[in-house]
Amino acid sequence: MTASVDRLSRLLNLVPYLLGRPGIRVADAAADLGVTEDQLRDDLELLWVCGLPGYGPGDLIDMSFDGDSVTITYDAGIGRPLRLTPNEALALIVALRLLAETPGLPNRESVERALAKIESAAGDAADTAGRVAVRLPANTDRLADAQAALARGRALRITYYTAGRDETAQRVIDPMRVLFASGQAYLEAWCRRAEAVRMFRLDRIDAMTELEEPAAPPARAQPTDVRDGVFQPTPDLPLVTLRVGRQARWITEYYPCEQVTEEPDGRWLVSLRASDLRWARRLVLGQGLAVEAVGPPELVEAVGEEARAALSAYQ
Amino acid sequence: MGAAVFTTRLPTSREDAASVDSVSRNRTERLVNLVICLLSTRRFLTAAQIAATVPGYEHNPESPKEHEAFQRKFERDKSELRDLGVPLETGSASAFDTEPGYRIARPEYELPDVLLEPDEAAAVGIAGRLWQHAGLSSAASSGLLKLRAAGVEVDPQATLGVEPVVMVDPTFSPLTGAAGDRQAVTFSYRPPEADEAMRRRLQPWGVVCWRGRWYVVGHDLDRDAARCFRLSRIVGEVRRVGKPGAFEVPDGINLIDYVAQWSGPSEHSGRAVVRLRHGRAAGVRRWADDVTPGEEGDLATVRYSCAERLAGWLVGYGADVVVLDPPEVREAIVELLRRNAERHPAPALPPARLEALRANLPRPLGVNGAEQAWSREVR
Numbered sequence: 268m269t270a271s272v273d274r275l276s277r278l279l280n281l282v283p284y285l286l287g288r289p290g291i292r293v294a295d296a297a298a299d300l301g302v303t304e305d306q307l308r309d310d311l312e313l314l315w316v317c318g319l320p321g322y323g324p325g326d327l328i329d330m331s332f333d334g335d336s337v338t339i340t341y342d343a344g345i346g347r348p349l350r351l352t353p354n355e356a357l358a359l360i361v362a363l364r365l366l367a368e369t370p371g372l373p374n375r376e377s378v379e380r381a382l383a384k385i386e387s388a389a390g391d392a393a394d395t396a397g398r399v400a401v402r403l404p405a406n407t408d409r410l411a412d413a414q415a416a417l418a419r420g421r422a423l424r425i426t427y428y429t430a431g432r433d434e435t436a437q438r439v440i441d442p443m444r445v446l447f448a449s450g451q452a453y454l455e456a457w458c459r460r461a462e463a464v465r466m467f468r469l470d471r472i473d474a475m476t477e478l479e480e481p482a483a484p485p486a487r488a489q490p491t492d493v494r495d496g497v498f499q500p501t502p503d504l505p506l507v508t509l510r511v512g513r514q515a516r517w518i519t520e521y522y523p524c525e526q527v528t529e530e531p532d533g534r535w536l537v538s539l540r541a542s543d544l545r546w547a548r549r550l551v552l553g554q555g556l557a558v559e560a561v562g563p564p565e566l567v568e569a570v571g572e573e574a575r576a577a578l579s580a581y582q
Numbered sequence: 583m584g585a586a587v588f589t590t591r592l593p594t595s596r597e598d599a600a601s602v603d604s605v606s607r608n609r610t611e612r613l614v615n616l617v618i619c620l621l622s623t624r625r626f627l628t629a630a631q632i633a634a635t636v637p638g639y640e641h642n643p644e645s646p647k648e649h650e651a652f653q654r655k656f657e658r659d660k661s662e663l664r665d666l667g668v669p670l671e672t673g674s675a676s677a678f679d680t681e682p683g684y685r686i687a688r689p690e691y692e693l694p695d696v697l698l699e700p701d702e703a704a705a706v707g708i709a710g711r712l713w714q715h716a717g718l719s720s721a722a723s724s725g726l727l728k729l730r731a732a733g734v735e736v737d738p739q740a741t742l743g744v745e746p747v748v749m750v751d752p753t754f755s756p757l758t759g760a761a762g763d764r765q766a767v768t769f770s771y772r773p774p775e776a777d778e779a780m781r782r783r784l785q786p787w788g789v790v791c792w793r794g795r796w797y798v799v800g801h802d803l804d805r806d807a808a809r810c811f812r813l814s815r816i817v818g819e820v821r822r823v824g825k826p827g828a829f830e831v832p833d834g835i836n837l838i839d840y841v842a843q844w845s846g847p848s849e850h851s852g853r854a855v856v857r858l859r860h861g862r863a864a865g866v867r868r869w870a871d872d873v874t875p876g877e878e879g880d881l882a883t884v885r886y887s888c889a890e891r892l893a894g895w896l897v898g899y900g901a902d903v904v905v906l907d908p909p910e911v912r913e914a915i916v917e918l919l920r921r922n923a924e925r926h927p928a929p930a931l932p933p934a935r936l937e938a939l940r941a942n943l944p945r946p947l948g949v950n951g952a953e954q955a956w957s958r959e960v961r
Contacts, residue, residue: 276666277727280727313610320622343622345621347691349692350691351728354717355724355725359710359725362722369744369746371744377702377704381698381703384702385706388693388694395761396758398789399788400789400838430865446745447745448794449749450795552900552918553895553918556921570926571922573922574919576900577919580901
């Protein structure tokens with residue numbers, strides 16, 4: 268879209284916006300609309316010379332300024348905003364549906380009412396959104412507890428299962444937020460044991476006790492940016508190299524990989540960061556013929572040794 | 583641009599910017615006037631009538647060159663209005679006129695009243711911020727701006743206590759658009775087990791978000807059957823083929839059920855008995871129906887649907903887990919262990935080095951604390 272069209276859409280919206288807010292301060296309107304005050308004044312000047320054919324004093328859009336505030340006194344027939352485009356309707360309606368589907372939402376009913384009203388206002392533009400269906404996961408047993416603790420602002424003692432290490436351990440955490448990402452519900456919190464922000468999958472919290480003391484994440488506890496996935500490998504994690512057959516190529520789709528090289532026999536040489544080598548060992552063992560550990564040597568050795576030790580129980 | 587030495591006066595960049603600015607300003611002004619003019623007329627106005635009315639189109643219609651320039655300008659303006667969603671109608675100005683005329687139907691142009699309660703407005707505001715995808719997030723914010731212009735007060739600070747983080751693939755918009763228009767599409771699709779992407783032709787019925795992943799469901803024209811495709815496996819662009827309205831979505835189809843069914847059975851009717859080393863295999867203990875302590879190890883009963891998948895999960899626990907029953911799971915796990923042992927022969931390293939390697943094995947979690955979950959467990 269060109270700059271002039273962008274601006275046109277802003278201008279067509281500006282008249283109804285101001286019409287509904289007589290006497291609004293120019294600075295407030297600019298902040299609300301996300302433009303600078305200068306830009307808004309420039310937009311108003313431009314609108315001031317537009318109007319109905321004839322373009323005489325009674326035909327042009329008119330407004331009165333009183334100090335810092337502005338009131339539209341004549342709208343020249345563009346007093347209503349333009350309808351939603353199919354894309355705008357799609358973005359709003361699907362987002363509302365996702366919200367309505369979010370387990371544990373305290374005011375689902377408001378979302379549903381809003382959804383119905385937006386769908387009806389969008390009219391035909393809502394057709395495209397009608398072709399989208401959403402369903403979020405239902406692993407929500409712990410959700411109400413997590414939300415209640417978050418709302419009360421208390422620290423929690425949790426029993427948490429760490430799949431990477433196959434361990435269940437107790438931790439004291441300061442909850443920060445509940446979120447859904449990649450099809451899972453998480454409680455993000457400051458973990459006092461690790462002294463860092465951690466994402467706890469709700470279905471792996473086996474027990475939860477609310478403590479008397481308030482949750483107090485330190486100032487340096489920042490929410491994780493999960494736009495690129497919940498697990499973001501860091502360079503300090505061990506780099507694991509695997510030779511992957513066709514049936515196990517899903518690994519490259521599932522985990523962030525640093526490198527994937529195709530070999531002449533159709534197998535792929537894949538390197539990825541593992542949060543824990545024991546996790547990598549379990550991954551390799553479970554794939555049978557489809558995956559071979561290539562490095563580091565301690566992984567290759569661990570896979571072989573574990574398999575031999577386990578086999579001896581069946582002989 | 584030539585060397586400054588030979589130039590008497592170079593326009594400064596500021597002047598350049600100013601002149602570009604004033605061209606675009608004139609253009610915006612002309613477009614606003616065009617919208618107002620076409621909204622105010624009931625009759626269809628021909629291009630010539632518009633040129634004689636709306637400032638910015640002045641030209642001499644007798645001069646072929648000027649007339650042609652006007653027509654180009656007008657064509658471009660019309661298409662920009664349509665891009666913006668302005669419903670431009672075409673029709674005959676009068677029974678004697680062969681020239682097409684234009685107008686904007688006000689009911690099609692104006693957003694109807696949207697009366698939202700404060701809690702509803704808060705929900706809409708949050709929904710508008712949900713998208714992490716650039717295209718959809720700008721569509722959501724321009725949609726929100728229209729709602730606010732219609733009088734809805736949206737609180738930008740509102741939160742709901744739970745945050746869904748929504749990620750979509752770039753093919754989301756083209757596929758939903760084509761499904762809305764009931765127009766067939768073609769795209770390259772590459773599931774990970776395939777060596778090369780295959781061209782697929784699909785009549786898209788709809789797009790589904792299931793367990794955090796996006797799918798398109800429709801009628802596969804080459805397979806002549808219903809199929810579903812994961813959006814993340816589509817390579818490159820989605821192209822539309824054929825005409826809009828070319829097919830009907832079958833009655834009573836539930837897109838979610840279709841994807842759920844396709845992504846695999848989950849009935850766990852089998853029962854396996856396994857022996858767990860004391861204090862180990864926490865993951866198996868969590869999933870087990872019951873665990874009874876025993877001398878050689880604890881006995882656990884585990885439900886499963888597919889013996890191979892169960893074996894693939896249990897084998898990860900290595901020597902901490904021994905499958906006792908049934909034979910199909912026992913055989914599957916022995917086979918997996920044998921292959922792993924063969925593929926990873928004992929290295930010819932001195933024992934001291936091996937000790938050092940083993941000592942190195944436990945490692946801390948990743949910095950952000952997320953752990954890799956082996957989600958293909960038999961859940």
